[in-house]
Amino acid sequence: MLVLPNGDHPMNSSACCREIVWERAFAEGNGHVFCNLCGGEVHIGDEWEVSHVGAPAALGGVDTGVAHKFCNREHGLAYVIPMVAKAKRMRRKHIGAAGPGFTDTPLPAGRQSNRIKKLNGKVEPRLPRYGKHARAMAALWPHGRPE
Numbered sequence: 427m428l429v430l431p432n433g434d435h436p437m438n439s440s441a442c443c444r445e446i447v448w449e450r451a452f453a454e455g456n457g458h459v460f461c462n463l464c465g466g467e468v469h470i471g472d473e474w475e476v477s478h479v480g481a482p483a484a485l486g487g488v489d490t491g492v493a494h495k496f497c498n499r500e501h502g503l504a505y506v507i508p509m510v511a512k513a514k515r516m517r518r519k520h521i522g523a524a525g526p527g528f529t530d531t532p533l534p535a536g537r538q539s540n541r542i543k544k545l546n547g548k549v550e551p552r553l554p555r556y557g558k559h560a561r562a563m564a565a566l567w568p569h570g571r572p573e
């Protein structure tokens with residue numbers, strides 16, 4: 427992980443940070459800079475970007491390296507964007523922020539509605555679990571539970 431003296435992590439847009447990342451990759455490659463995605467050499471004059479190694483930046487990754495611009499863009503489109511979208515969907519479902527009925531247009535009488543539509547077409551208020559139990563017990567023993 428590369429951290430600048432002021433505590434920042436190198437960004438792709440800053441020339442001084444790009445220079446630091448390049449120099450580090452140059453030293454690690456013994457005078458050559460290699461793309462961290464395809465493994466090919468990045469020559470002077472090639473278009474290159476600061477690429478996140480391992481975890482993408484959107485998921486908290488801070489380890490960076492040099493990658494060809496084409497490789498980095500292709501990798502982002504093919505792997506990073508779908509992976510980050512999936513991770514966000516999974517997290518929303520895990521914490522209960524998303525799921526059936528939590529859309530912009532929930533179904534009328536759907537799972538999160540306070541109404542229920544029965545198979546016979548009748549629409550009734552949705553009862554909580556204890557309400558259904560009380561109704562069932564009242565139907566079973568209308569004059570109270572026998573001893």
Ligand SMILES: [Zn+2]
Nearest residue numbers: 461464494497
């Ligand atoms: Zn490459």
